[in-house]
Amino acid sequence: MDTNGGGGVVAKDHPGWVPGTLRKHREAHGLTLEGSGEELRKIAEIARLPIQANFQTVFNHEAGKAYPNPHYQRAYCLLYNAAPWELQFRSKLPHEEQSQVPKITPHTDSVTGAHVQAVESALLQISPGGEVDHHGLRHRILDAWRRRHTGGDPHRPHLVLVGGYAGSGKSELAEFISYLTGWPRLDKDSLTRPLVEALLVAHGGDPHDRHTPLYLEKARDAEYQCLMETAADNIRAGISTVLDAPFLREFSDPAWMQRLINRCKAQGAEVAVIWVKCDHESMREYITFRSAARDSWKLSNWDDYIRGVDVDFAPKVDHFVVDNRLGSAVSLTDQAKLAIGRMYS
Template structure:
């Protein structure tokens, strides 16, 4: 939960109106909310007291609660009164993915593919400078990978996908969504290297949770990314499509680095695609506070200094596709795409 403050577009009464329109008591809404959250791996308590505090406006729902409400009511954050809509959401008021009627007809695979394609189109940030042809190729390959899992593998050439973004941008969650849809291997830098990084920093006389000092940036970070890329190379050698998630800030801004990676992969018959997950400063801070990771302590304690060093308006030049996750919009669509697939496939 998030303490109450003035939030543009917040209309807490809409939650109560939506609950009553569904004929749910507070207790029943809590039960249903917990079921939805469990399926989506969201951490909430879902008791009626908390729901009531959201509906009366005494507490603003945290990120996992907002995602769960959107799933339960099959709606968007602006529709539920959590915030003002983004420009793209105003252009397409109904951002909720249509859920086709479950069927045993073979066309079910195409219905699912259409839902995935619609979700990806909706969260693509068309305001950024990127190669539209490469972006479309990547989106088509995601959908083709889905068809391949359901029917036959129509894409024989594997792909290495880099998903980058600042801390709290939603990059890991979006990468997981891509992994769910495509069945491609998923490698998260923090999961692979965090424990080794912490031990190495201690052995060098540093803070295990340091991610900003010269010691980390010069002595540890290069090894951390080398471990990630070495692991990816093992998959490349085996021809396994792989999704990597890490900030990739320096890497995606280094044309030489991207060129070397692309050439190395092409030599082994693998394509490379880079995705940038864009997010606003307030949403990133909210999620960083929510996950409460020790490695984020410096960022939160020195927030003004930290945000002066990042660019939330523009994607790095080496990116093929930018995902617009400002105010959590893209992750909400990803959640609903998963839910749509669950309903389509039973």
């Protein structure tokens, strides 16, 4: 539900935010306030973004009366074909000296068209965190996407573990890989939340607890076991699968990872680990925006929570890294999804 123009936080609270930039881009595209709202709604439908834009929403954003929430920022980037820093939602990161957003134009070539370039640009965000074959994983994902339109997949199944702190953008990345490849995405919370909540209540706890000894001792291990056993069922059936969970403890345990690799290898499957890197403020913004009950303690005790968040954390195993500081990687996946939607709609 949109409230206060899709934002509610004034511009002065966001360094790098220049509201008037949106108006300049709108006028450069020849759009009225009403027209911009209509185009945002069309894009939201294609990109599956939960926004309900209208002229008042756009006016509030352009006038600096409300700061666009993360979904609105993504929609504006798609509408104006620009990166977040180019629309001045935030300051520019060091690696963003030149826009990485491909300029999307209509193209009829299904092999080398702009939608393919957009996908390739998004996949370039998966970089090696060690001595791993990052080209192999990127090509595997791209090939699986292409094969969805030609039929058949002769490759060995892949188990892709996407990890990161709450609000880092890991679910968006996992969803994007699933969207491209058709591989099922198993989200830990979606898969186990009802059982975890019932278990915590049965022990006299808060169903939304994710930090006390009760949760850590009674629920967490079972939660991850459910996730991994479900993934194992898919792998035994030869189905590549994307897992979406923080994986902090698991990625810190080389022995755990080696056991997983060995089990998958016995089934003829390969394992890939992706860590999504993010900054404190972006994580807080997204956690606040999604308003999940399981995040209530984090937001109420932010200083205590953030002391346990290491933005420089890296898995102790061979892995890939996606740098999503200030939402930079998610912006590119949005561009790719929109280009695909336009091509195959």
